[in-house]
Amino acid sequence: MSALFNLYPADISTALPLPYADGGIRAGFPSPAQDYLSESIDLNKELIRHPASTFYARVIGDSMAGEGITEGDILVIDKSVEPEHGDLAVCCLDGEFTLKRLRFMSDNRLCLMPSNRKYRPIEITRESDFSVWGVVLYTIKANRRRRPGTERW
DSSP, X not given: OOOXXXXXXXXXXXXXXXXXXTTOOOSXXXXXOOSSOOEEEOHHHHHXXXXXXXXEEEXXXXXXXXXXXXXXXXXXXXXXXXXXXXXXXXXXXXXXXXXXXXXXXXXXXXXXXXXXXXXXXEEEOTTOOEEEEEEEEEEEOOSSSOOTTOTTO
């Protein structure tokens, strides 16, 4: 397991309000088009609740591809959030970062769960040098690239 991230602190010192379709964009049946966008949104304000403990990282690898998290995606990670069962987390295991789902077992064991069958769950033992570095709150992905499984149409 190698270091999978370059980490960057969140910088909310600037505002960048962007046009926002406040009526939403339907992913089902089309609705009448809006001729204008009446609201604006600032992604810094929308995505970052704790600036001092929020970081960005770019995904390297494919262990979470089953959830649609692929290489090049950007993670928004908050170190101040208390990890819970099922959270997507950046973990530090034996001095290296990894991105996995947290699975707290009923017998007080913890497993790090990949979402790609090429990888096995990682059981955290007493001998492991382990910490949850931060909880992933958002994943930002480029949609112009083709991802495996989208060729059906």
